[in-house]
Amino acid sequence: MKKKKNIQGNKEMTRREFIVTTGAATGAILATASMGPFVHTTMAKGETLKVCSYGGSYQESQRKAILEPFADKSGVKIVEASGPDIAKVKAQVDTKSYEWDVVDLETRHIARGELEDLLEPIDLNVVNLAGIDKKAIRKSAIGNIFWTTSLAYNKKAVGDKKPAASWADFWDVKNFPGPRALQDQAPFNLEFALLADGVPMDKLYPIDVDRAFKKMDQIRDRITVWWKNGAQQIQLLTSAEVHYSSAWNGRVNVAQKKGVPLEIVWEGGCLDLDWWCIPKGNPNKDLAMKFIDFALSAERQGEQMQKYIAYGPTNLDAFKYITPERAKELPSYPENLKKQFAHDADYWGPNLAPITERWKTWIIS
Amino acid sequence: MHKRTLASIWHRRGFRQFLLVVPALLALLLLFVYPISSVLLRSIFSPDITLKHYLHFFKTPLYGRVLWITFQISALSTLSSLIVGYPVAYVLRRAKPGIRNFFLLAITLSFMISLLVRNYSWIIVLQRSGVINTVLSYLGLLDQPLKLLHNKFGVMVGMTHIFVPYIVFPIYSVMMGIDLNLEKAAQNLGATRWQAFWRITFPLSLPGIGAGALLVFIMALGFFITPALLGGRKEQMLSNLIQIQVVDLLNWPFASAMSVILLVATLVIFSIYNRYLGVERLWGGVKT
Numbered sequence: 001m002k003k004k005k006n007i008q009g010n011k012e013m014t015r016r017e018f019i020v021t022t023g024a025a026t027g028a029i030l031a032t033a034s035m036g037p038f039v040h041t042t043m044a045k046g047e048t049l050k051v052c053s054y055g056g057s058y059q060e061s062q063r064k065a066i067l068e069p070f071a072d073k074s075g076v077k078i079v080e081a082s083g084p085d086i087a088k089v090k091a092q093v094d095t096k097s098y099e100w101d102v103v104d105l106e107t108r109h110i111a112r113g114e115l116e117d118l119l120e121p122i123d124l125n126v127v128n129l130a131g132i133d134k135k136a137i138r139k140s141a142i143g144n145i146f147w148t149t150s151l152a153y154n155k156k157a158v159g160d161k162k163p164a165a166s167w168a169d170f171w172d173v174k175n176f177p178g179p180r181a182l183q184d185q186a187p188f189n190l191e192f193a194l195l196a197d198g199v200p201m202d203k204l205y206p207i208d209v210d211r212a213f214k215k216m217d218q219i220r221d222r223i224t225v226w227w228k229n230g231a232q233q234i235q236l237l238t239s240a241e242v243h244y245s246s247a248w249n250g251r252v253n254v255a256q257k258k259g260v261p262l263e264i265v266w267e268g269g270c271l272d273l274d275w276w277c278i279p280k281g282n283p284n285k286d287l288a289m290k291f292i293d294f295a296l297s298a299e300r301q302g303e304q305m306q307k308y309i310a311y312g313p314t315n316l317d318a319f320k321y322i323t324p325e326r327a328k329e330l331p332s333y334p335e336n337l338k339k340q341f342a343h344d345a346d347y348w349g350p351n352l353a354p355i356t357e358r359w360k361t362w363i364i365s
Numbered sequence: 366m367h368k369r370t371l372a373s374i375w376h377r378r379g380f381r382q383f384l385l386v387v388p389a390l391l392a393l394l395l396l397f398v399y400p401i402s403s404v405l406l407r408s409i410f411s412p413d414i415t416l417k418h419y420l421h422f423f424k425t426p427l428y429g430r431v432l433w434i435t436f437q438i439s440a441l442s443t444l445s446s447l448i449v450g451y452p453v454a455y456v457l458r459r460a461k462p463g464i465r466n467f468f469l470l471a472i473t474l475s476f477m478i479s480l481l482v483r484n485y486s487w488i489i490v491l492q493r494s495g496v497i498n499t500v501l502s503y504l505g506l507l508d509q510p511l512k513l514l515h516n517k518f519g520v521m522v523g524m525t526h527i528f529v530p531y532i533v534f535p536i537y538s539v540m541m542g543i544d545l546n547l548e549k550a551a552q553n554l555g556a557t558r559w560q561a562f563w564r565i566t567f568p569l570s571l572p573g574i575g576a577g578a579l580l581v582f583i584m585a586l587g588f589f590i591t592p593a594l595l596g597g598r599k600e601q602m603l604s605n606l607i608q609i610q611v612v613d614l615l616n617w618p619f620a621s622a623m624s625v626i627l628l629v630a631t632l633v634i635f636s637i638y639n640r641y642l643g644v645e646r647l648w649g650g651v652k653t
Contacts (some may be wrong), residue, residue: 085610112615179493184598220598225515228593235485241492353614360606361427363598364434 011258016263031349046079049287054274055082057254062104063309064299066295070332073294088112093118093280102291103277107345108187109170109277110141115349118277132299133332134340136314141275142296145305145311148331148340149188150269152233153248153262157203157240167196167268170244173217173222180219181236182228186359187348188246188270189216195268201341209355213362226363237262249331253310270342271331273314305330408621428606428623432630435603436573438592439585442524443578449525450577451534455566457533458540469537472530473523480527484594487523488514503581511543519595524585529583532577539573548593580613585632603627 043330051067052062059082067078080102086109092098105113113119119140129137136143153163159176164176170192173180184190190212191204197215199208224242227233233247238260252264274309276292278285294300301313302321312332313319319327331340374380408418418615422428426618457465475483491513498510513519542612543566553563603623609618 058456085612087615087617090615110614112613116615165591166587173504184593190615193476223598232594241490242492249376353616356609357427359430364427364430364601 010025015255022081023263040225046075046077047284048079049271049284049291050079050081050099050101051104051291052081052084052100052102054084058250059308060305062295063306065304067298069295069300070291074290084116085109086118089113089118089279090116098279098282100163101282102281103279104144104274105141105277106274107272107343109349110138110277111345111349113277113313114138116141118280120280120285120288121280122292123285123289128284128294129294129296131294131317132296133314133316135271136273136275138275141277141315142292144276144295144301145274146248146271146314146330147274147333148264148266148269148336149183149246150249150340151244151265151267152237152252153244153263153265154237154240155263156241157243161263163263164244165265165267167192168198169221171196171220177246178216179224180222181225181227181233181235181242181245182219182223183246183361184228186355187352188343190355191270191343192246192268193219195341204341205344205347206346207351207355209358213358216362220363234262250309250311253329266331266336266339269331269336270343271337271340272345274311291322374435404621404624408617408625411618415481418619419630421619421628422622429605431601431603432598432608432626433645434601435586435627436525436630438517438520438600438602439582439588440621442521442528442585443582444530444592445521445525446532447574447578449572451536453529454533454570455535455538457537459545472533474531475526483526484591485522487519487526487595491519491522513624514595515597517596517600520592521602523591523595524588527591528581528584531581535576535580536570536573539570539576542638543569566637575638579625581640582634584630586627 002241017132022213049070051062052061059080062081067080070076071078082104084100084105087103088114089100089103089105089109092100099341110119121140122142127142129142132142133146151164151167155163164170164172169176169278182192190207190209193202193212193215194204194208197211198209198365225236225245227236230248230251233245234251235254237247237252239246247262247264249264249269252262255262267356276295280287282288295312296315298313298315298317299321301315301318304323305311305313305318306326310326310329312330313322314332316332322330328335330336336346405551410414411418453468460468478641488495492498493510493512493514495514496511498507501507513522547565547569548558548561551565552558556564587604589605589608592600592602604627607620607623607627610616610623623628
């Protein structure tokens with residue numbers, strides 16, 4: 001098995017790195033000539049890596065567990081940006097002006113990006129995939145977290161009543177009363193509708209769209225709010241404006257840690273990923289690959305998920321660095337994993353446009 | 366004849382005046398003409414010249430319906446901004462300078478509060494467990510909480526809050542130009558206060574109403590954050606669908622076609638307005 005190499009330990013230097021290294025070394029020697037013997041230099045000194053991610057507590061977890069350690073270890077200066085999407089990647093690739101070297105993107109963007117050839121293929125000579133879950137490996141991106149969209153509820157608002165424990169319960173407004181919310185989009189919801197209609201988890205794809213919309217018809221007028229963004233779902237649940245909503249597990253966890261009485265139902269959750277990728281043709285891609293390799297290591301992911309955010313590591317060895325209590329809160333914990341289905345981005349890729357038109361037509365009717 | 370030396374050109378008054386507009390023209394060219402033409406071109410080439418994106422728009426009932434909703438929401442929020450904003454401008458015109466400046470400053474300040482903050486504040490006020498419902502049910506006036514949010518009403522409240530300053534300033538500036546003695550003279554001649562307002566002040570303030578209303582209506586057409594946060598499932602704006610095409614589907618030609626259609630619809634409104642009210646009035650001029 002290939003041993004994970006750290007940045008300094010990489011034996012093969014490209015010509016450019018060699019020039020940079022010798023240049024930096026010469027400079028360093030000149031600068032430190034009077035300060036005793038020259039100790040060591042890092043190959044990437046003076047280079048910059050521009051990383052874009054989704055901001056908030058998520059990017060903070062990456063900053064502490066990955067970005068800062070990478071900068072310390074390699075001497076690379078990290079410039080952070082927030083708010084990525086595949087449209088902005090396309091604009092950079094089309095104009096060949098790269099604002100980002102490494103981008104964190106959701107699966108739907110990755111699938112679209114691969115479809116339109118906007119991403120660099122991952123260089124497996126640099127990025128070590130030992131320990132990485134198979135679901136997290138694509139041609140042009142490697143997953144960095146597992147996250148779940150699932151049913152969540154406010155325990156206090158539900159009160160003494162029995163809480164809904166599945167999507168079938170969510171659809172059963174008589175036995176599980178209370179205002180509800182769902183996201184205003186077709187992906188996830190159609191899958192949830194099929195689960196509620198009794199379709200087994202491994203038979204969801206390809207989606208029986210007619211059947212799913214028929215099931216959605218039953219609940220449309222019982223949904224108080226169709227939420228549009230991540231902040232909204234938690235605001236709705238926290239203020240008990242709705243008792244039940246689909247929600248992202250990481251956000252629910254952050255609210256729980258703040259003492260909000262929220263609960264997540266893993267049953268019927270939709271497991272999805274975020275990915276590291278590199279915009280096609282990026283001149284800084286060699287360094288970007290090394291960054292991705294570093295970011296995927298068990299130790300870095302372990303620290304990130306243990307300390308900073310409740311997403312699932314894609315490097316399964318990372319669980320060595322995570323306590324059993326913490327592991328239970330994470331989407332890729334085996335007990336949680338088997339209750340969920342995996343989001344099929346490749347189904348959605350070509351089908352998103354027509355189904356979105358149908359969804360929007362349905363929702364305004 | 367070699368009279369057209371640089372110096373002689375320079376000394377022409379027209380030329381020097383023209384120089385003054387050059388920066389503005391360049392900015393317009395760079396920031397307005399270029400992007401809009403590239404959007405236009407993108408909507409008809411993909412890669413060969415085609416009208417398929419426009420056909421798709423008009424053949425799919427969804428887009429016509431959402432365009433209609435967009436116009437409805439824009440018109441309604443313009444109307445409600447007028448209803449709220451006009452009396453404010455009217456009162457400010459008559460207020461003492463100190464009070465007037467205080468309120469003008471307060472209105473200006475509201476520009477500086479982020480849109481999202483203002484929208485979320487309305488959520489806190491209007492939601493089921495929000496301020497209004499809590500107070501009313503505490504007073505025993507309600508059996509069931511009022512539904513004030515995630516419907517058209519919520520959108521109207523949020524949009525009006527954002528647009529009122531844009532309505533107040535044009536009306537206020539037009540009203541400042543109306544001689545207060547005119548109303549007094551009318552009353553002197555036997556008109557009631559209401560008649561004096563309705564027959565004198567109101568018609569004279571129409572240019573301000575027109576300017577403010579047009580400004581707000583056009584801004585509202587491009588809005589989608591407020592309808593998304595405060596509206597229900599039916600309050601979908603065209604700009605929301607454009608965003609999905611740009612960001613999620615990477616179908617930029619179709620998104621461009623949708624933008625062009627929205628722009629053309631806006632221009633149609635603008636020209637109707639120009640026909641009946643005159644665009645010059647926007648800048649306080651008199652229609653000839």
